[in-house]
Structures are given as structure tokens and as C-alpha cells.
Amino acid sequence: MKSDISYLYKPYLHTRELMPENQETPIHFLNERTTPIEYIYKRNHFLYPALDSAAFFLPVVGEVERPMVFPYNYIKSLPSKTIKMVLECAGNKRAYFDPKTYGEQWKDGAISQVAWKGVSLKDLLYFTGIRSTAIEVAFEGYDYGTRKDIDRVFPYARSLPLEKALHPDTIIAYELNSQPIPYDHGYPLRLVVPQWYGMASVKWLKEIRVIDHKFTGPFQAIDYVYYPNKEDDFGKKPVTEIKVNSIIQQPMNYSVLDTGSHSINGIAWSGHGTIKEVELSFDQGLTWKNVELYQDKNQQHLWTFWKYAWTVEEKGEHTIMCRAKDSYGNIQPLEAEWNRKGYGYNAVYIIKVKIE
Amino acid sequence: MKSDISYLYKPYLHTRELMPENQETPIHFLNERTTPIEYIYKRNHFLYPALDSAAFFLPVVGEVERPMVFPYNYIKSLPSKTIKMVLECAGNKRAYFDPKTYGEQWKDGAISQVAWKGVSLKDLLYFTGIRSTAIEVAFEGYDYGTRKDIDRVFPYARSLPLEKALHPDTIIAYELNSQPIPYDHGYPLRLVVPQWYGMASVKWLKEIRVIDHKFTGPFQAIDYVYYPNKEDDFGKKPVTEIKVNSIIQQPMNYSVLDTGSHSINGIAWSGHGTIKEVELSFDQGLTWKNVELYQDKNQQHLWTFWKYAWTVEEKGEHTIMCRAKDSYGNIQPLEAEWNRKGYGYNAVYIIKVKIE
Numbered sequence: 001m002k003s004d005i006s007y008l009y010k011p012y013l014h015t016r017e018l019m020p021e022n023q024e025t026p027i028h029f030l031n032e033r034t035t036p037i038e039y040i041y042k043r044n045h046f047l048y049p050a051l052d053s054a055a056f057f058l059p060v061v062g063e064v065e066r067p068m069v070f071p072y073n074y075i076k077s078l079p080s081k082t083i084k085m086v087l088e089c090a091g092n093k094r095a096y097f098d099p100k101t102y103g104e105q106w107k108d109g110a111i112s113q114v115a116w117k118g119v120s121l122k123d124l125l126y127f128t129g130i131r132s133t134a135i136e137v138a139f140e141g142y143d144y145g146t147r148k149d150i151d152r153v154f155p156y157a158r159s160l161p162l163e164k165a166l167h168p169d170t171i172i173a174y175e176l177n178s179q180p181i182p183y184d185h186g187y188p189l190r191l192v193v194p195q196w197y198g199m200a201s202v203k204w205l206k207e208i209r210v211i212d213h214k215f216t217g218p219f220q221a222i223d224y225v226y227y228p229n230k231e232d233d234f235g236k237k238p239v240t241e242i243k244v245n246s247i248i249q250q251p252m253n254y255s256v257l258d259t260g261s262h263s264i265n266g267i268a269w270s271g272h273g274t275i276k277e278v279e280l281s282f283d284q285g286l287t288w289k290n291v292e293l294y295q296d297k298n299q300q301h302l303w304t305f306w307k308y309a310w311t312v313e314e315k316g317e318h319t320i321m322c323r324a325k326d327s328y329g330n331i332q333p334l335e336a337e338w339n340r341k342g343y344g345y346n347a348v349y350i351i352k353v354k355i356e
Numbered sequence: 357m358k359s360d361i362s363y364l365y366k367p368y369l370h371t372r373e374l375m376p377e378n379q380e381t382p383i384h385f386l387n388e389r390t391t392p393i394e395y396i397y398k399r400n401h402f403l404y405p406a407l408d409s410a411a412f413f414l415p416v417v418g419e420v421e422r423p424m425v426f427p428y429n430y431i432k433s434l435p436s437k438t439i440k441m442v443l444e445c446a447g448n449k450r451a452y453f454d455p456k457t458y459g460e461q462w463k464d465g466a467i468s469q470v471a472w473k474g475v476s477l478k479d480l481l482y483f484t485g486i487r488s489t490a491i492e493v494a495f496e497g498y499d500y501g502t503r504k505d506i507d508r509v510f511p512y513a514r515s516l517p518l519e520k521a522l523h524p525d526t527i528i529a530y531e532l533n534s535q536p537i538p539y540d541h542g543y544p545l546r547l548v549v550p551q552w553y554g555m556a557s558v559k560w561l562k563e564i565r566v567i568d569h570k571f572t573g574p575f576q577a578i579d580y581v582y583y584p585n586k587e588d589d590f591g592k593k594p595v596t597e598i599k600v601n602s603i604i605q606q607p608m609n610y611s612v613l614d615t616g617s618h619s620i621n622g623i624a625w626s627g628h629g630t631i632k633e634v635e636l637s638f639d640q641g642l643t644w645k646n647v648e649l650y651q652d653k654n655q656q657h658l659w660t661f662w663k664y665a666w667t668v669e670e671k672g673e674h675t676i677m678c679r680a681k682d683s684y685g686n687i688q689p690l691e692a693e694w695n696r697k698g699y700g701y702n703a704v705y706i707i708k709v710k711i712e
């Protein structure tokens with residue numbers, strides 16, 4: 001009757017907020033090693049910026065020997081590097097904190113796996129040279145706007161310590177999944193910082209400034225900070241690397257299954273090191289079973305797919321817990337470290353299913 | 357740089373399950389009086405059925421004087437009726453039950469507002485006549501499959517009591533929002549039952565059978581039944597009419613706002629009667645303020661848009677509660693009537709926002 005049924009059985013981004021646009025990857029329904037562009041999550045702090053030709057000229061200034069402006073085409077002509085990596089928002093899974101925290105109520109989908117092509121930032125800084133006074137590199141995007149807490153206009157801007165800025169995998173990207181970076185993901189140039197949460201990967205790059213002091217813009221000094229207490233800022237520390245984490249993709253939480261054999265599958269990831277083990281528990285954490293991992297040769301920045309064949313005959317409610325361990329021995333805790341702005345949730349992943 | 361930015365700031369259906377396809381309307385981001393077709397929620401029990409030309413011939417059989425087969429084009433030639441109405445899944449808001457219940461974890465979006473065009477079922481039954489033995493009319497869809505709880509193949513089928521079946525607004529629809537019903541919403545013919553939850557509006561209509569007994573298919577006798585107890589079926593009653601209900605569309609739960617003036621807006625609806633009052637409370641339900649209602653002349657089956665201008669200077673956390681009252685005096689309760697399968701959640705809608 002209807003020949004084009006390609007629109008059926010198709011997942012969509014899950015809308016959290018529209019202006020600015022914040023939408024989740026439908027992570028429970030994707031099995032691709034690289035997240036298709038239409039399914040890459042969007043996390044914006046402001047409305048999309050209007051760009052003009054200036055966006056094709058990237059200034060590198062500040063504590064450098066020779067300030068320079070790098071044309072887009074020149075950057076594309078330099079030796080390139082392709083980085084396949086997990087991109088995860090620091091607020092991913094915020095909705096699970098208890099007590100709840102304010103902000104976008106991300107569940108599991110503020111995460112995607114993407115391939116960036118670009119040039120190592122250290123190669124650009126080789127041209128400009130770095131003064132010995134330099135301690136950080138600051139990045140400003142073209143996006144800007146007002147904040148709720150300070151009555152002033154700010155651009156989205158962040159910095160990296162020199163060491164991370166000079167890491168060969170920290171790149172100025174111009175391609176995403178083998179095409180020019182789409183406008184909504186940072187066209188034409190985006191800073192890409194593997195291993196760190198996504199806030200570090202500044203979109204619509206406007207300027208790179210090497211600085212001799214600690215950067216204190218609000219997206220570094222106010223947001224993207226772990227505040228362990230509700231009422232004061234005591235014990236705060238910056239949000240940086242992606243924590244060891246995992247999800248069960250299928251079955252879905254509170255789904256109904258029949259008796260027999262079911263495949264339990266998901267992903268696990270860590271900013272620091274690779275995943276060494278994923279375990280499931282069917283008895284509230286008393287005992288844990290190892291699951292099969294599916295990894296690439298070049299696994300360093302990628303998530304690990306995992307799968308487990310579960311046979312169940314007992315009808316009723318079942319709890320399934322999942323935790324990952326990385327090569328540095330980091331393991332998901334039973335309870336996430338609560339923090340006021342709701343970053344870095346990585347507690348053991350728990351679902352309930354009912355067998356009928 | 358990029359001229360077509362129509363894909364920006366666009367909400368999407370929110371995927372709950374893919375096979376069968378179950379996706380929510382992005383209700384918090386829509387203000388249209390009629391939900392655009394691409395945003396109408398999808399609630400399927402089975403995979404989409406394969407249709408052949410038989411689907412264009414609708415048999416009306418059973419306890420009738422003259423069994424007949426109505427061709428699709430003949431149905432379209434009869435005097436038509438257009439019904440603008442709320443279509444809501446009985447499981448809408450299931451995710452809010454505490455204790456949680458199993459099944460699709462719908463939040464607020466298993467609801468849409470749509471315009472159906474079709475012919476009154478009573479007009480078709482006028483042609484066939486009804487025997488005095490008739491007590492119900494049963495409807496079978498082309499969709500079928502296995503269930504988790506009974507090891508047998510069932511079609512999706514339901515019945516209506518004679519009185520509801522003969523209500524002039526109960527129609528056999530062939531158009532949705534002024535176009536032929538899309539395949540995924542029941543093409544070519546769909547039963548449409550205003551005022552009742554969506555499970556009554558059988559898609560891909562295959563057969564209408566007037567019966568002399570109570571229909572006992574599993575989608576009537578097992579599912580779509582309120583079971584007040586967790587462990588036994590005591591006190592069960594069928595799911596029928598849409599309960600009085602409302603949501604706050606904006607602001608979003610756990611969002612951060614600045615001081616000053618904010619528009620709080622949402623929708624309210626009831627299967628039985630129309631909305632007479634929507635109230636907000638900013639003090640945990642101690643006092644309630646009336647909000648402005650926006651209704652049509654022909655409001656009977658439609659939801660009511662409402663809006664309230666909120667001025668807030670006090671920083672910190674605020675709780676906003678919302679409840680609707682209909683023309684029969686039904687009012688949203690503080691706590692929903694818990695039931696094992698999680699239907700008809702309609703407790704007072706509560707959000708928290710933080711003023712910075």
C-alpha cells in the first residue's frame with residue numbers, strides 16, 4: 001500500500017530544551033560504532049551563533065612568540081589526524097541524582113561516538129611558538145548570550161592546562177564523521193578534547209589565546225565545577241575527565257519480558273584508560289558475572305560494546321545491575337558522588353524487568 | 357553560511373520502544389491546536405501489519421440483520437463527520453507512578469490533539485441493522501502477534517458497549533488532519549472513540565462484529581484494566597474514559613530561571629465534560645490561583661490551553677503545582693490511584709524550578 005516505510009521503526013533525538021537546543025542521542029536504540037550525524041546529541045548553552053567569513057580565520061594570540069591567524073583552508077592543508085572517540089556531556093545521567101539537581105534532565109543519551117578529523121593544536125602552536133609565561137590555553141566560541149546568575153553577556157569560553165592543550169590528540173577539527181562539521185555541531189572549526197567531558201570541546205571556534213593565568217570565565221569557574229555541598233562551595237573541583245561508566249541499552253528499564261533467553265547488551269566507557277571488565281549482577285550486587293566485551297584494535301577513546309545471554313525462567317520482578325571497570329582500576333560506585341550541579345553521574349546502572 | 361536551518365530548534369518524537377514502535381509526542385514543545393502528523397504519538401502493541409486489498413473492504417457481521425461488507429470508497433461517499441479531539445494513551449504518565457509500574461515508561465507525551473474525518477459507526481449499523489440480542493460491538497485490527505503472558509497469537513481487538521458504539525461521535529475514520537490516515541496511524545480505516553483512552557480507537561480496522569456477550573480478548577480482559585492491588589485482581593475495573601488531567605508545558609521540571617516575569621503555560625483535558633478551571637499553587641497546595649483558559653467554541657473533545665504570568669523575585673527552589681477541574685466537578689487528586697498496570701495517572705502536576 002505504502003512503499004516508503006523508512007520512517008517506521010526510526011528513533012529520534014530526545015528533546016530536552018529547544019532554545020537553546022538540547023537534545024539527547026536515542027542511545028538505547030543505536031548499535032552503530034559511529035553515531036550517525038542525525039543522532040549525535042546536541043548540547044548548547046546559547047542560541048546558534050550567526051557566522052560570517054571571519055569564522056574561517058582562526059587567530060592564535062596571547063602568550064605566543066608570533067600571533068597568527070590561520071585560514072580554514074590552510075588548517076585543512078596541514079597533516080591531519082582522525083580521532084574516533086566518545087563525546088559525553090558532563091551532565092549526562094543528571095536525572096538520576098538523588099536528591100535531584102537542577103539543569104537539563106539528561107538521562108542516558110548525552111553521549112555519542114564520533115570521528116573527528118583535524119589538526120593537532122600543538123602543530124598550530126608550533127607555528128606561533130609559546131612564551132615561557134604560558135600556563136593555559138583559552139578557547140572562545142562564537143556562541144554567546146546572557147546567564148541566569150550574572151546579568152551580563154558572555155561568550156562560551158573555556159581553557160585547558162598547557163599539558164592537555166599540547167596533547168597530540170587535542171585537535172582543531174574541521175570534519176565530523178567524514179564530512180564538514182555540521183553547523184549545529186560547531187562548523188567550521190571546533191576544538192576537540194578526547195577523554196574530557198564535552199564542555200571542553202568548544203564549538204564555532206573564534207579565538208585561541210595562550211594565557212599566563214588561570215582562566216576564570218563562568219563556564220569554567222561557575223559551571224562545570226563539582227560542588228559537593230548544597231549550600232556552599234566548599235571542596236569544589238573542576239570537571240575534567242570522563243568517569244568510568246556504562247549503561248544497559250536493552251532491555252529497557254521496567255519492560256516486560258517472557259521467560260526464556262534474552263540478550264542483555266550495552267556500552268561502557270572511561271575517559272582515562274580503556275574498559276577492562278563489565279559485570280552484571282542479578283542478586284542486588286551480591287555476585288557479579290563477567291560479560292563479553294567487543295572492542296576495536298584502536299580502542300583508546302572508544303566505548304566498549306558488551307553483551308550477555310540471560311536465561312530466565314522465574315516469573316516476577318528482576319533487578320539487573322551493571323558496572324564497568326577501566327584499565328586504571330576505576331570502577332563504577334554503588335552511589336554516585338552527589339554534586340550540586342549534577343555532573344559526572346556514574347553509579348552502577350540498575351534496571352528492573354518483569355518476567356511474565 | 358548555511359541557508360537551510362529548518363532542522364534547528366526542532367523537537368522530535370521521543371522513542372520509548374522501536375519494535376513495536378512506541379514514541380511520545382514532544383508535548384512540552386508544541387503549541388499548535390492540532391498536533392502536526394509527524395508529532396502524533398505512536399502506541400503499537402505489535403509490529404506494523406502487512407495490508408492487502410482486503411483492508412479496503414470492511415465487514416460488519418455478527419448480531420446484525422444483514423451482514424455487509426463496506427468498501428472504503430463507499431464509506432468515503434457517506435455523509436462525513438469531523439471530530440477534533442484529544443487522543444491519549446491510557447498509559448500516559450505511567451512513569452510517575454510510585455511504586456513504579458511495568459510497561460512503556462511514558463511521561464507526558466502519550467497524548468496528541470487530532471482531527472479525524474469519517475462516518476458515524478451508527479450510520480453503518482443502520483444499514484446492517486442490529487439484532488435485539490446485541491450487547492457489544494467488537495473491533496479487530498489487522499495488527500497481531502504474540503503476548504508475553506499467553507503463548508498464542510492474538511490480533512489487537514477490543515469492544516465497546518452498544519451505547520458507546522452508537523454514539524454519533526464514535527466514527528470509522530479515513531482522514532487524519534485532513535489527509536488519508538497515515539499507515540502508522542491506522543490506514544485505511546480506524547475506529548475513533550472520543551472521550552475514551554486511545555486503546556479503544558482500533559487501528560487498521562479489519563472487522564466489526566456485533567456480539568451478544570461480553571468481549572474477552574486479552575486487550576480488554578487482561579490489559580487496559582485497573583488492578584488496584586499488586587498481587588491479586590481484586591477490585592479490578594475496565595479502563596474507559598479519559599480522566600481529568602493537566603500538565604505544565606513550560607517551564608520544564610528542574611529548570612533554572614532568572615528573577616522577574618515568566619510565563620507558565622500548559623494544557624488541561626478531561627474525557628468527560630470540559631475543563632472549567634485550572635489552578636496553580638506556589639505554596640505546596642495551601643492556596644491555589646486561577647489561570648487563564650483558552651478554549652474553542654467547539655471545545656467538547658479538545659484540550660484547554662492555559663497560561664499564567666508569574667513574577668518571582670525570591671531566589672532559590674520553587675515548587676509549582678497544577679490541577680484541573682472539569683464540568684462534572686472531577687478534579688485532579690494529590691495522589692494518583694495506583695494500579696498494577698499503570699493506567700490513568702492524573703495526580704496534580706508538580707514541577708520544581710530554581711531561581712538564580
